[in-house]
Amino acid sequence: MEGIEHKMVSVNGINMHVAEKGKGPVVLFLHGFPELWYTWRHQILAFAALGYRAVAPDLRGFGDTDAPSSITSYTCLHVVGDMVALIGSLGVDQVFLVAHDWGALVGWYLCMFRPDLIKAFVSLTVPFRPRHPTLKPIESVRALFGDEYYMCRFQEPGKMESEIAEYGAATVIKKILTGRKPGPPILPKQNPFGNFHDTDDIKLPTWFSKEDLKYYTNKYNHKGFTGGLNYYRALDLNWELTAAWTGVQVKIPVKFVVGDLDMVYTTPGMKEYVHGGGFRKDVPLLKECVVIQGAGHFINQERAEEVNAHIHDFIKEFLIV
Template identity: 70%
Template sequence: MEGIHHRMVDVNGITMHVAEKGQGPVILFLHGFPELWYTWRHQILSLSSLGYRTVAPDLRGYGDTEAPTSITSYSCMHIVGDLIALVDSLGVDQVFLVAHDWGAIIGWYLCLFRPDRVKAFVCLSVPFMPRKPMKPVESMRLNFGDDYYICRFQEPGKIEAEIARYGTSNMLRKIISNRKPGPPRMPKDNAFNIKPDTPISLPSWFSEEDLSYCTNKFNQKGFTGALNYYRAFDLNWELTAAWSGTQVKVPVKFIVGNLDSVYTTPGMKEYVESGGFKADVPMLDEVVVMEGVGHFINQERADEINSHILEFIKKF
């Protein structure tokens, strides 16, 4: 990671860790769960060499960024507030946005609340999810059952205890290597289905060194901040009532793997392909479905994702 500059920035009442490299138009990268700025290492190195200033924060509650204790401090309003303050600190009016997983969810909120600050959005894995009449966690429980992972994440301390039981390294290893399609479920007796006597092999694109970096950071920080994003799902629903039915008016390119557990969750593929997604995001320029690719698409197919990002943002 030679040449990547790390610094701390005061944003929205917290201290945020930012990794950056390069000069030129800003590309802001937002990571997901359970990840860090580090998930964008390949994109930072590649795109910074092509005339862009690449900026990847640890989001609130992750890595070396501050982690407030209350669940209510992880609302979409707080996180987008952090990002607007970060963009202001960079001295630019607009950024190119690239985001994955929870970063993508936050990215959609950023585009919804402050489209004036985003030139274009390359979204990985999670499409826009318009606000529905029913609270999201209740809806997920109804559709996918109590063992659905987001439902299992709701009770404070419960999943944290499971992670402590099996170890951060084993938990990360299991999630990174998982390629099971469909809605992720967590049985109550063993949430991550970790068998101590069965070694979990890492995929070729994620090394033991990568695992060690992420494990150390999560061992220092813990998982509560990261899990509080899921625990604020219903709060976000309450806070965004005024945006019901609002379209996202930002140019978007959406990229997903056909083996991604989000894309293969019932209803998601149909929404993306039937015209519903395009109706909600009228400036959706392109949908790319990559064959044989799982959830962690920016790491698994780094070179292709770098090319897709560059191809799209060069239009603006």
């Protein structure tokens, strides 16, 4: 990770760790769960070499960024507030936004609340999710996928943390990152991450080294998983807070990239939304939806060069020469 600079920035009442490299137009990279700024290591180096300033924070609750204890400190308003302050600290009026997983959800909120700050958005794996006018998110997914759907299992404070602790951070991270089972993610109440005696046999994929796993494990052993899990626990509160944005379109130029084996993309109803006109109706400036064959959820790491090319081909259209 040669040449990547690390600093702490005061944003929205917390201290945020930021990794960055390069000079030029800013590309802001937002990670998901259970990840860190480190998920963007390939992108930071590539885009710095292409003449951009690549910036990747640890979101609140993750890595070396502060982790407030209250669930109510993890709403979309808090996290978008962090990003607005971070962009302001960079000394620029607008950024290119690239985001994955939970970071993409934060990205959609950022585009919805502060479109003036975003030149263009590349969303990886998570399309826009319009607010349902009457159904809260957790009751909705529980009705569709049952109590063992991962978002439902994450709701009780402390419960998932204790289950993760039984396996250990390294095993859980390895299990999540190597998982390629399509469809809605289910965490059984018994052995949610597999049989204990089998977990040592999980082989790392070629795109994720032992050194990568060690970095993640060290950070999660220090910070814990509660910050990341609190994003899921604030989903219903987000629904309440965003009532005023019901039916609002996201009017930012967008490119969507997803793997055909992705757990979100293969969840029932998602392909129909992405390709059937619903996505474009909600995001009228959606330029393209790219489906990468044979790729799973963590495409920015698994298919880094291919994803980098898709990102650059899109954002370079918006450069002012």
